[in-house]
Amino acid sequence: MSGAPARGTTPPGAAGEQEAARWVRLMFGRVAGRYDLLNHLLSFQIDRYWRARTVRRLRPLLHRPEARILDLCCGTGDLLLALDGESSRPVFGSDFCHPMLLGARRKIAARHLVSPLVEADALALPFPDHSLDVIAVAFGFRNLANYEKGLIEMRRALKPGGAAAILEFSQPRNRLFAALYRFYSNRLLPAVGGLISGDRSAYRYLPESVRRFPGPAELAADMRAAGFGRVEYELMTGGVVALHIGYGL
Numbered sequence: 001m002s003g004a005p006a007r008g009t010t011p012p013g014a015a016g017e018q019e020a021a022r023w024v025r026l027m028f029g030r031v032a033g034r035y036d037l038l039n040h041l042l043s044f045q046i047d048r049y050w051r052a053r054t055v056r057r058l059r060p061l062l063h064r065p066e067a068r069i070l071d072l073c074c075g076t077g078d079l080l081l082a083l084d085g086e087s088s089r090p091v092f093g094s095d096f097c098h099p100m101l102l103g104a105r106r107k108i109a110a111r112h113l114v115s116p117l118v119e120a121d122a123l124a125l126p127f128p129d130h131s132l133d134v135i136a137v138a139f140g141f142r143n144l145a146n147y148e149k150g151l152i153e154m155r156r157a158l159k160p161g162g163a164a165a166i167l168e169f170s171q172p173r174n175r176l177f178a179a180l181y182r183f184y185s186n187r188l189l190p191a192v193g194g195l196i197s198g199d200r201s202a203y204r205y206l207p208e209s210v211r212r213f214p215g216p217a218e219l220a221a222d223m224r225a226a227g228f229g230r231v232e233y234e235l236m237t238g239g240v241v242a243l244h245i246g247y248g249l
């Protein structure tokens with residue numbers, strides 16, 4: 001990856017990584033109150049299956065006796081709760097958006113869990129080197145201001161033999177389905193998302209950030225370049241979503 005300009009999310013009007021990160025943090029802060037409702041509504045509840053599949057793929061690591069597990073960019077904590085359902089160990093959550101973490105805290109408390117939440121940037125995680133068995137991130141990685149730094153940071157915090165899972169939107173392969181999906185994500189999603197959240201820019205950003213995000217093969221190559229040993233990926237729902245898993249060396 002070296003030599004090429006740093007790749008990361010590019011929100012409208014944001015010049016540079018710091019501005020991009022700030023735009024993302026403020027945007028999630030504005031939609032936090034309606035995030036869960038919109039998430040399930042706009043994905044027709046399929047997002048639950050995507051997270052469940054991610055947990056299933058990580059199952060052997062989640063059952064390690066002293067497993068240390070992190071839901072990175074945890075938002076309101078849906079992946080954290082799914083991971084917790086499979087592991088007997090408390091699952092950490094981290095995110096840099098305070099209102100999203102408050103949503104996670106409410107859901108964790110309602111289930112009487114003890115998951116520690118950390119307010120932190122994914123590009124500078126407050127976890128020691130090689131300390132985590134699992135790092136899982138659902139729909140957060142695409143928003144990072146620098147993907148290479150994000151991968152290197154995950155790799156740093158991961159134990160040898162641990163796994164990093166990146167669940168992220170992608171582009172459907174089939175041309176007809178891709179055209180339908182484009183109509184849905186470019187037209188319907190900003191309209192419905194904008195109406196319910198009151199923030200149309202957030203739901204215009206979503207399809208645009210997906211369009212600019214590296215394809216599955218490219219992301220897998222980036223993960224290898226960042227030092228992951230074995231990297232596997234699978235597509236779900238006709239390629240709407242890709243799940244990458246990279247193993248720490």
Ligand SMILES: C[S@@+](CC[C@H](N)C(=O)[O-])C[C@H]1O[C@@H](n2cnc3c(N)ncnc32)[C@H](O)[C@@H]1O
Binds near residue numbers: 072074094100120
């Ligand atoms: C689309 S939400 C996904 C939330 C949750 N993982 C889920 O599956 O519903 C993306 C989350 O990533 C967080 N995020 C984006 N960039 C981040 C960064 N650099 N550091 C920490 N959190 C970040 C946002 O604050 C937001 O809560």
